Amino acid sequence: MTHCLNDLLWLKNSLVSVCLLAVTVVLIWPGATVLASSTDGVIDPTDKYAWSEDIGWITFGEPGGNVHLTDAAMTGSAWSANLGWIVLNPASAGVFNDGEGNLTGQAWGENTGWIDFAGVTVDSQGYFHGYANGTVTGQISFNCANSASCAASDFKVRTDWRPRSARPACNNALDDDGDGLLDYPADPGCSSIWDTDETDLVSGGLGGGGYWTGGIHRILVKSRRGILEP
Numbered sequence: 001m002t003h004c005l006n007d008l009l010w011l012k013n014s015l016v017s018v019c020l021l022a023v024t025v026v027l028i029w030p031g032a033t034v035l036a037s038s039t040d041g042v043i044d045p046t047d048k049y050a051w052s053e054d055i056g057w058i059t060f061g062e063p064g065g066n067v068h069l070t071d072a073a074m075t076g077s078a079w080s081a082n083l084g085w086i087v088l089n090p091a092s093a094g095v096f097n098d099g100e101g102n103l104t105g106q107a108w109g110e111n112t113g114w115i116d117f118a119g120v121t122v123d124s125q126g127y128f129h130g131y132a133n134g135t136v137t138g139q140i141s142f143n144c145a146n147s148a149s150c151a152a153s154d155f156k157v158r159t160d161w162r163p164r165s166a167r168p169a170c171n172n173a174l175d176d177d178g179d180g181l182l183d184y185p186a187d188p189g190c191s192s193i194w195d196t197d198e199t200d201l202v203s204g205g206l207g208g209g210g211y212w213t214g215g216i217h218r219i220l221v222k223s224r225r226g227i228l229e230p
């Protein structure tokens with residue numbers, strides 16, 4: 001009987017371990033998007049409208065449009081109630097990002113034709129500015145501030161993507177400390193994507209990274225402020 005109970009206990013503990021492992025894998029798996037919004041942004045559910053005098057409202061956060069903005073490109077589709085879907089990443093073209101929010105390239109709609117995004121920018125808070133331009137659409141304004149018309153109609157487009165220069169050093173797609181490794185988790189100096197310093201932790205060896213005081217060897221470690229402290 002005792003043997004049987006021990007077996008059941010072992011089975012229960014094993015199942016708990018498997019469940020915990022599964023939860024951990026889901027939380028830290030690189031493909032999870034939970035922590036990646038500043039590098040793989042979507043469009044704000046409220047601030048999602050651009051305006052064209054010629055074709056009216058264009059929704060960049062339309063359900064089903066699946067618009068994403070990364071350091072490299074804007075993908076998915078925007079929706080015009082009057083002229084239908086506008087594809088941001090058509091096969092032969094596409095809207096591109098230089099990593100600092102300066103957009104270029106062209107989108108395509110069956111009814112709108114080509115739309116040029118050169119001149120559209122995204123700022124450090126994720127707000128779009130400027131105009132896209134198309135033969136059919138005319139100027140598409142991404143922010144009422146373009147025409148100082150916010151008092152009459154307060155529209156804008158916003159994303160949770162952020163320019164590289166507005167992101168912490170451990171999440172900016174750059175090798176900030178020149179050790180050949182970039183960002184969390186590749187650079188061992190990064191404790192999370194929120195870490196602002198890629199400088200590696202100093203090893204505790206007596207040969208370096210510490211100092212002697214009162215007969216005690218103190219080890220220097222990287223602080224949250226990115227400087228070395230005892």
Ligand SMILES: [Ca+2]
Pocket residue numbers: 168169170171172173174175176182183198
């Ligand atoms: Ca970096």
Ligand SMILES: [Ca+2]
Pocket residue numbers: 174175176177178179180181182183187198
């Ligand atoms: Ca580095």
Ligand SMILES: [Ca+2]
Pocket residue numbers: 177179181187188189190198199200
């Ligand atoms: Ca480093």
